[in-house]
Amino acid sequence: MPDAYDTSVDREWRLLIGGEWVAPAGGTYEVIDPNTTELVGRAPEASVEQARAAAAAARDALVGWRRLSREQRCAHLGRLADVLAERSPDWVDLVQAETGATINVAETLQVGGPFVERFRYYSRPIDLDEAVPPMTAAATALGPAGLVGAMVHRQPVGVVACITPYNFPLTNVAGKIAPALAAGNTVVIKPAPQDPLGVLLLGEAVIEAGLPPGVVNIVTGSGPEAPAALVESRDVDMISFTGSTTVGVKIYETGARTMKRLLMELGGKGALVMTEDADVGRAVQAIASVWGFHSGQICTAPTRVICHRSLYDQTIEALSAVAGFLTVGDARSRDTLVGPVITEAHRDRVEAFVRSGLDDGARLVCGGERPDLPGYFVAPTLLADVTPDMHVTREEAFGPVVVIMAHDGDDHAVELANDSDYGLFSYVYAGDMKRAYEIGRRLESGNVALNSIQPHLEAPFGGFKMSGIGRDRGKWGIEAYTEIQAISWLS
Ligand code: NAD
Numbered sequence: 001m002p003d004a005y006d007t008s009v010d011r012e013w014r015l016l017i018g019g020e021w022v023a024p025a026g027g028t029y030e031v032i033d034p035n036t037t038e039l040v041g042r043a044p045e046a047s048v049e050q051a052r053a054a055a056a057a058a059r060d061a062l063v064g065w066r067r068l069s070r071e072q073r074c075a076h077l078g079r080l081a082d083v084l085a086e087r088s089p090d091w092v093d094l095v096q097a098e099t100g101a102t103i104n105v106a107e108t109l110q111v112g113g114p115f116v117e118r119f120r121y122y123s124r125p126i127d128l129d130e131a132v133p134p135m136t137a138a139a140t141a142l143g144p145a146g147l148v149g150a151m152v153h154r155q156p157v158g159v160v161a162c163i164t165p166y167n168f169p170l171t172n173v174a175g176k177i178a179p180a181l182a183a184g185n186t187v188v189i190k191p192a193p194q195d196p197l198g199v200l201l202l203g204e205a206v207i208e209a210g211l212p213p214g215v216v217n218i219v220t221g222s223g224p225e226a227p228a229a230l231v232e233s234r235d236v237d238m239i240s241f242t243g244s245t246t247v248g249v250k251i252y253e254t255g256a257r258t259m260k261r262l263l264m265e266l267g268g269k270g271a272l273v274m275t276e277d278a279d280v281g282r283a284v285q286a287i288a289s290v291w292g293f294h295s296g297q298i299c300t301a302p303t304r305v306i307c308h309r310s311l312y313d314q315t316i317e318a319l320s321a322v323a324g325f326l327t328v329g330d331a332r333s334r335d336t337l338v339g340p341v342i343t344e345a346h347r348d349r350v351e352a353f354v355r356s357g358l359d360d361g362a363r364l365v366c367g368g369e370r371p372d373l374p375g376y377f378v379a380p381t382l383l384a385d386v387t388p389d390m391h392v393t394r395e396e397a398f399g400p401v402v403v404i405m406a407h408d409g410d411d412h413a414v415e416l417a418n419d420s421d422y423g424l425f426s427y428v429y430a431g432d433m434k435r436a437y438e439i440g441r442r443l444e445s446g447n448v449a450l451n452s453i454q455p456h457l458e459a460p461f462g463g464f465k466m467s468g469i470g471r472d473r474g475k476w477g478i479e480a481y482t483e484i485q486a487i488s489w490l491s
Helices: 048-067 070-099 103-111 114-121 169-182 197-208 225-232 245-258 280-292 309-325 344-359 410-418 433-442 474-479
Strands: 015-017 020-022 028-032 039-044 130-137 146-156 159-163 186-190 216-218 238-242 261-265 271-274 304-308 363-366 381-384 401-407 425-429 447-450 482-490
Touching: 015 048, 015 197, 039 070, 039 197, 048 159, 048 186, 048 216, 048 225, 070 103, 070 114, 070 169, 070 197, 103 114, 103 169, 114 169, 159 169, 159 225, 169 186, 169 197, 169 238, 169 474, 186 225, 197 216, 225 245, 238 245, 245 261, 271 280, 271 410, 280 309, 280 401, 280 425, 304 309, 304 410, 309 363, 309 381, 309 401, 344 363, 344 381, 344 401, 401 410, 410 433, 425 433, 433 447
Parallel strands: 159 186, 159 238, 186 216, 238 261, 271 304, 271 425, 304 401, 381 401, 425 447
Antiparallel strands: 015 020, 015 216, 028 039, 130 146, 146 482, 363 381
């Protein structure tokens, strides 16, 4: 095996275009560790022309890649998974530094676990073709009578631009490019500006695994110009986007001009409904994950608690007690549960979000103050007595902030839960599963978990309403990167 990849702070990072490492036309910008505010590295600033060149390189590589059999493409993904399993444990320090994740999160969810597993999963050929039952056709002006048969095939969409958010840079990219490549597409990756360096290491692994040049391209940059150029490019057939609803809407609008295929994984404001017989301890543990799991920078987090009035005070008290036990601080310490949020600007946004809640009349139960630490920290914050119309109830903070309100019965709880523009992931905590299931079925949410916060990683994932379009994961994940082609014949 060649030497370990260079992750040093003074490394010269480049863009991956058509199988070559290319110097960025726009120079570099600084990637900062949100935990220490120190420099992690200088990321390449791609120009608009380089974004277009990456799309053109992906288009050039498309014919050869889609001509391979499904098994051959999957074998490439299997080799990539092997290289990543070998290499990626060495990336933990870098990825931890650029994301600000606690060491536990970095090891198990940023670099380990789902990142490599996504490539492994999609390295198994999945057959999506199906036959349609034959039909008899009468003679018409169009043609003679007979038996018409049909096959439904899945064709790759073409060139897919994968535009991703900052919270889990590697896992988000893997969740897109593994199924896209397996389906026969080529890709241009545009990772989030805040933490793109681990994704550039993935590019090195792609080369080491021997994928053909141009099948995977990576452009990075600090502004919206390069990804916007991908959305406009006629060389790009599909945008697979994960990020905020605001940017998702822009992509939808601009993409319409070239009829882009879209997979949109957008924002969320997860409701967690507690019935009067819910297990408060379990529910509180789930809610506290908003604080203790990547500082609430999770689209699926249960940030909007809708609690039966009879349990309301008890739940608030229990949450306040848990918040007091969560260690906020140095993300590199194994004792730390709450690390920083990604940037100074984002910390300021989360603080303004909390202030807006207080201005609107919410009650601050805990948090709210800025921890006295060098990085961009926000204390675990709970806002009680919120109302459905408040900004803090309707919008995501994408930080360690929970809001809670009371309901007076299942119908009321469902009404409050559905009073949201979002519909990504919701939760029900109830004394019996039948009741939890019935409430879950009434929620306008692409995903619902019952008495648990664990998602099923092969169940379809995606949002209702402003939370997105399309579904990820499992066979749905690969279908998302295909066009449906029907072939019929008369016999
Ligand atoms: P963001 O929308 O600010 O940025 C996401 C990506 O879009 C970045 O790569 C950015 O460079 C790019 N971008 C910015 N402007 C663009 C433009 N005009 N055209 C094309 N691309 C553009 O999101 P973020 O702050 O990185 O991430 C947080 C958001 O992501 C939250 O809203 C969160 O809910 C959402 N998210 C959703 C999921 C999901 O699966 N539904 C998962 C993770 C995060």
